Amino acid sequence: MTGIFEFASGLGIYAQVGYRNLRRTQERQYKQDILVTTTSATPFHVYPAWDLFDDLHIDAPFASIGVGYRLKMGSVFDLSGRVFVAAGFASTSDTVTGTVSDATRNLNATAEGSQNTFHGLLLDVVPELALGLNFGSVRVSLGAALPVSLVDGPTVALGSTIINDPRRDQVKHPQSIDILAGQAFASNVKAYGRFVEIVPQATVGYWF
Numbered sequence: 138m139t140g141i142f143e144f145a146s147g148l149g150i151y152a153q154v155g156y157r158n159l160r161r162t163q164e165r166q167y168k169q170d171i172l173v174t175t176t177s178a179t180p181f182h183v184y185p186a187w188d189l190f191d192d193l194h195i196d197a198p199f200a201s202i203g204v205g206y207r208l209k210m211g212s213v214f215d216l217s218g219r220v221f222v223a224a225g226f227a228s229t230s231d232t233v234t235g236t237v238s239d240a241t242r243n244l245n246a247t248a249e250g251s252q253n254t255f256h257g258l259l260l261d262v263v264p265e266l267a268l269g270l271n272f273g274s275v276r277v278s279l280g281a282a283l284p285v286s287l288v289d290g291p292t293v294a295l296g297s298t299i300i301n302d303p304r305r306d307q308v309k310h311p312q313s314i315d316i317l318a319g320q321a322f323a324s325n326v327k328a329y330g331r332f333v334e335i336v337p338q339a340t341v342g343y344w345f
Contacts, residue, residue: 139342143207151203151219157259159195161329164188165235167322178311185314187246189235189298193328195290197259199225205265213271221263223284229255229328231293237300242313244305249296249319255328257291267338274344282336290328298322 143149167187174180205219233248267280297319307315 139340141342147207147209149205149207149219151201151205151221153201153203153221153223155199157195157197157199157225159197159334161191161193161195163191163193165191165322167320169320171317173312173316181312183312183314183317184239185237185317186239187235187237187298187320187322189233189246189248189322192232192234194230194232195227195259195329196229197225197227199223199259199261201261201263203263207269215269215271215276217265217267217269217278217280219265221261221265223259223261223263225259227257227259227290229257229291229293231295231328233295233298237314237317239314242310242315244300244302244314246298247301248298248322248324250294253294255291255293257328258288259290260287261285262287265338267340276340276342276344278338278340278342280338280340282334282338284334284336286329286331286333289330292325293328295324297324 139153141149141151169185171183201221201223203219203221207215207217209215233251235246237244237246261284263282263284265282267278269276269278299319305315
C-alpha cells in the first residue's frame with residue numbers, strides 16, 4: 138500500500154508498507170572418499186555422493202519512504218519514477234532434503250536444524266518506473282521495481298547433514314554409507330547475500 142503527497146511541480150513524497158515473500162531453491166552436491174578404521178575390521182573406504190536441495194523461504198513485513206517525480210503527458214497518461222529506501226524484519230527458513238548414495242545404497246538425508254527460523258534485517262534501495270493512465274480521480278499504472286539488497290541475510294545455523302532414512306541398517310550394511318556420521322556441509326552460512334530483483338507491478342489508486 139502506497140501513500141503519496143504530490144506537489145504541483147510533480148515532485149512527490151512517498152510512503153509504503155507491505156509484505157514480501159521470497160523463495161529460492163538451490164542444489165548442492167558433494168563427493169567424498171572416507172577411510173573408515175575400526176578395531177574389529179580391516180580399514181576400508183566409503184565413497185558417499187550427497188545430493189542436497191535447499192528450499193529457502195524469506196518472509197518480511199516492511200515499510201519504506203521515498204521521493205519521486207510524475208510527468209504528466211496530456212490529461213490521461215503520465216510517467217513516474219520513484220526511489221524508496223525500504224526496511225523490514227526478515228524471517229528466514231532453509232528446509233534441506235536430499236540423498237546420499239554409493240555403488241549399492243541410496244538413502245534419504247537432511248540437515249539438523251532444517252526448518253528452523255532465523256531472523257535478520259532486510260534493507261533495500263528500490264527504484265521504480267511506471268506508466269499511468271488517469272480516469273478522473275482514478276489512476277491505473279503498469280511498471281516495475283528493482284529492489285537492490287544492501288545487507289546480507291541472517292546466519293543459517295544448520296547442524297550436521299545426517300541420514301534420516303528408516304532403511305538405514307548399520308548391521309546389515311557395515312561397509313556402506315549406512316555407517317556414516319553427520320557431515321558438516323555449510324553448517325553456518327548466510328541465508329542469502331546481496332541481491333537484485335525485478336518486480337512487475339500493476340496498481341490502482343485514487344487521488345484525493
